[in-house]
Every structure is written in C-alpha cells, then in structure tokens.
Amino acid sequence: MHFPAIEDFYKRLLFLLPFATEFPSDDRRFSYDAPMQWQYIYPHCGGSDQSPISLNAHKVIPIGLPPLHFGLYDEPFDDLLILRNNGHTVEFSVPTTVYGERPYITGGLLGDFYEAMAVHFHWGSSQQKGSEHLLNGRRYDLEMHIVHRNTKYQSDEEARNQTDGLAVLAVLFKVVRSNYLHYQPGLNEILGSLLHLSDFNSSYTPAAFLTLGSLLGNLDRGNFYAYQGSLTTPPCSPVVLWHVFAEVLPISHLELPKFWQLRDRRGRPLINNFRPLQSIKRRQVFQRRSPEEYFWT
Secondary structure: OOOHHHHHHHHHHHHHHHHOOOOOOOOOOOOOOOHHHHHHOOHHHHOOOOOOOEEOOOOOEOOOOOOEEEEOOOOOEOOOOOEEEOOOOEEEEOOOEOOOOOOEEEEOOEEEEEEEEEEEEEEOOOOOOOOOOEEOOEEOOEEEEEEEEEOOOOOHHHHOOOOOOEEEEEEEEEEEOOOOOOOOHHHHHHHHHHHHOOOOOOEEOOOOOOOOHHHOOOOOOOOEEEEEEOOOOOOOOOOEEEEEEOOOEEEEOOOOHHHHOOEOOOOOEOOOOOOOOOOOOOOOOEEEOOHHHHHHO
C-alpha cells in the first residue's frame, strides 16, 4: 500500500536529522546542499512568488517606472561596520548615518519609504558562477543584496508577514582580468576584510567610515528590473519588492577568490551559496531604463 503522508513525514525527518544537534534554536537552519528540501521546514520555500528568477530584457514590461530615490545613501555612517561570516554569507547591519537615520529608498515599485537594514553577498566557486539572478540567460560571478524594511512596520518579523514588507536592491558583478581596484570604495573595504572572516561566526571591523552609496560605485542607478518576489533564503517569505540593476559591475579576478576561502559552520568551504532559479509563472516583471537609453533605442 502507498501512504503519501507517511512518506512525507519521513522525508521531513531525514532532512531534519543532520540539524538536530547543530541548530537547536537557530532561525538560520538550512543548508545549500539541498535547497529543494527547504520547504519541509519552511513552507513558503515551496510556495508562490519565489526568488531568484531569470530576467530577460525581451520578456519584460518596459514601462515608465519612476526612478529610485536614494535618501542618505551618500552620507557617512555614524559608526564603523561590523562584518560577519554567519556560515551562509558575509553580512553586516547598516548603521545610522551622521544624521541619526538609516539610508532609505523610495520610487520604482515602492509606494512607501524603505530603510536599509543589512547587506550580504552570494557567490559561486572556481568551477561555478554564483549570482542568484540571471540577466539575459547569463549567471554572473557575485551578487550583492541591500535589504530594506518598509518604515511603516516596526520589526523584521512584522515586515515578513506583509506583501510590501521588504525591498531588496541587487547588484551583480563580473570578473575582469585586472590588477587594480575599480571605483567601488565601499566594496573594496569589504573585499579587503574577507581574509579576517575565514572562520564561521568570525567578525571584523574595517577602519574606514563608509557610506552605503560607496558600495555602488559608478553604477547606473536608473536602469533596473523590478518584480514581486521573496527572500532567497529561508523562510523564503514572499514579501520582497526586488529591484535588480541591469548594469553589471566589475570585480578583479584577484578579489573574487577571497570569498571562496571562507568556511561554514561545519568547517567546509563556504561556496555556491545561491538558490536555484524559481518559476516566474504569471508574475509581471518590469524594466526601467535611463532616459538616454530610450533616446538611442
């Protein structure tokens, strides 16, 4: 006889066993070894409106979205950053600026103001590129996410229960054969700190006071894709308004391998920390281009 419910129970049990002693109370209880199994612990991961997706300039809706407005993005933080290897990525919480408020964004698909809360990265390995989103069928080497929370919600938990709770800016990077640092001063500080973050749960504080905008360098901020999606890590809450920039920034071939030297909580190389592509289904994907692009095309 066939008992689907019992089979499902054992699938969940087998998936949970490796974490039974490792993650007694950790909300980050997941592994990139088997992302298709996340849904057994986090139901949203098997639901609708999931991210990342493949973005294609020929399959989007080119409408006149308003530009993104970057409030306080170019104002210095009032504190130094604390970078951390959390076992899944390199991350840092966004401090307030010298004006006592965090940087924020509005515009694009956003009907409210969203303040920046955290930044983290996704990458591949020496054998595989590691961006989460694909642009025109191509996966790139590195992807940076700047996570923002709608200011009308008081906590991350509240925001994760609202379809307009979060907004994420995604920037993709491609390796170039170059021995010099490109004009991305904030990113260069982070890259220079990676050697101090090899071990799980290690942290490091760069000496420079930075701005959030310094992570973007000379990025064309007016050209982006936008769609409704989800967190790309558990709990995969479908509450994210994504804005993925169409311009891909350069990163030196000497810098990218520093990510591959990091270790996860099991002491293994922290590589290929990107989620597989998710189905777009009937979702609308928009693209905003800079006015000069419309003029020439």
